[in-house]
Amino acid sequence: EVQVVESGGALVQPGRSLRLSCVTSGFTFDDYAIHWVRQSPGKGLEWVSYISWNGGTIDYADSVKGRFTISRDNTKNSVYLQMNNLRVEDTALYHCTKDILPYCSGDCYIDYWGQGTPVTVAS
């Protein structure tokens, strides 16, 4: 059974940093790309970042570029999201999600979602 479990969410002040973790099981981790997708309370889905199977390809939403860093450790079946200089508008439930492909290029899609870890940025 595929499992995706996020952790690390917290209440932080604007300008501070936070590191989210995502641990997976039930599939061959280094065969697949991983995305972070967030959802603000009562709002829609926003794609945040993506990392290919070997970490060779990484990309970010414009709203987080330069502040967030995604990484993965295939020996630990884990992905991380380092979030720096947090803003109030980063408040959301952050989902770690598994892609169907090792590298997202056109025919990719998300087939598994974690339940999410909540991040609240407020003073």
Add this chain to the structure above:
Amino acid sequence: IQMTQSPASLSASIGDRVSITCRASRTIKRYLNWYRQRPGKVPELLLYSTSNLHDGVPSRFSGSGYGTDFTLTINNLQPEDFATYYCQQTSTTPLTFGGGTKVDI
């Protein structure tokens, strides 16, 4: 690439047929996915690459379109279909979702 869904919400009844539209700001060929999010749940994939049903998704769901205009159609609406639907383009990064369409009773 901006993704615009319409309508933002609609009301329907059990057994109805509903259609949701998603428009891309520039061509995404056929790289369009649809997800359903039930209240309090994580999104689940319905269709990928415009018209391909994901494993286990009932055939009452169908998708069409190419380029910039896409449609999700749900036939014979069931109770579990009262939810919010999102389109997502995967043609180029940054990947983007539509704003969502809420289907309620």
